[in-house]
Amino acid sequence: MATVLFSGAASAETLRIGGTGVALGSISVLADAFEAQHPGSEIEVLPSLGSGGGIKAVIAQAIDLGLSSRPLKDKEAAAGAKARPYAQTAMVFATSVGNDTSTITTEDIAEIYSGEASQWPNGTPIRLVMRPPSEGDIKVIRSLSQEIDQAVDAAFERASAVVALNDQENAETLESLEGSFGLMAVGQIKAENRQLKALKLVRSEATDMSDVPEDEFLKTLYLVSSDAASPLAAAFQTFIYSEEAQAILSSYDFKPAN
Template identity: 35%
Template sequence: MLAHNTKISKAFDRGSMMRPTVWNNKIHVLGLVLLLVASLANAADPARMETLTVGGTGSAMPLIGQFAQAYGSLEPNVKVRVVDPPLGSNGAIRAVLAGAVDLAVLGKPLTEAEKAQGCQDWELGRTPFLVVTERKLPLPGFTVEQLAAIYSGKMTTWSDGSPIRLVVRNLFESDTLILRKMSPDMDRAVDVALARPGMLVAANDLENIDLLERTPDSLGTSNLALVQAQNRKLNALPINGKEPTLAAMRQGTYPYSKSIYLARGPKLSPVAQGFLEFILSASGKEILDRAGYVPAPSQP
């Protein structure tokens, strides 16, 4: 009996010696869990969140979303609010001048008058400007002269006799300005198209590709980065026999491109300044490259 009690006593003593180690391990693990929870809480503490607002052309909305997501992983206490529906370039310029948005992403550069009011802009990059249709490839495309005839109403059918259903943009939209610069005939044809009755007119870039995608025998304009980002069932047509690819634009064999610009107003908060610097950084250029843009050269 004594021997048995002695064994129990020794076993109890060994257990007592082990107990502090087990408890120490549990306390250590618990401490790590509490530190992790505290870290996560601090990383997304709603009380510490700062918000900045970005508005602009619908063409750049997918790109802004990519910038915002990447910046959020670096600065989890910063929330980037993107104005939806898009303001368009002209609306975004008015908004950034009035301080209604912190930053604007535009399809055209600021004018000297807008810069004189305290605004500043930077070209971010450019992507191929496209003439697109919902019709299936292969299609031969058009010359600039043929496009002018289509916009002016002199050429109204596809090669198989189907009617060309033109989707146009408003007078001062960036797509309209790019078309005007193609040739003097194209400049005049745009004015005729905008005056033609019954035309389909898209208010912004996203509405434009919606109309083009769902309108049989459509024809209109867009850009490569947006069509790719939205995964749209639209086909780009060659212009003057040149394929509208990113490689061709890089090499200079396809001359039609659409640039995007980042603009700030007269006043800028520190949180918005941080996001602006991120967009203009090497990390921002990597995002532009992946999104279908040729990044602009670095600017001072």
């Protein structure tokens, strides 16, 4: 498997890549395939740096390639960063695997975030897992309805709120808490082999979601580079956009990014 390191100098034949946690599983799978075809090369997938952290590291030439779940800001592009989408994955509400529930309605979501609903139908306590208020995932949840937007505010006000700071912490918390509930990317669940259950979202007739675009529930992943990219980094970039790599991503529920 691709090497995952926390620190240390990279050799001449080593590529270092890092950024948003939601992309680490997918890029590790591609790194394994690339290494198998290029003996002597090594790709180090770093722990989650966040989108902004990965972009900054590329600009500073601390890593070769970055991973982001958002487009570049103007100042990042001006500093020399380049971003190109390489995949998309659906966002879903997920729970622990022992939960009997298979579907969730927008009304259910509002009640869970507001605190009105505290148990699953089988009596298991609902353990809500949040993300920081500024996270894009929270913006997606808020967009579902005005009622859910207000309920999210109420959830942050509760002292008992569990807030996962990054994508890996979010996944680990959802896995470890019985009766958990939170938003997560389908591709991350599959690529990281997370023991989580995706809930089917049923849009309640009483909830107006006509203004919510369908792509609101798709997370686009970007590969970030610079003109200082090494030949190995350039070769890996080419591989990522190949038909072979895109087929690998599809097997993990990632869609090619147009």
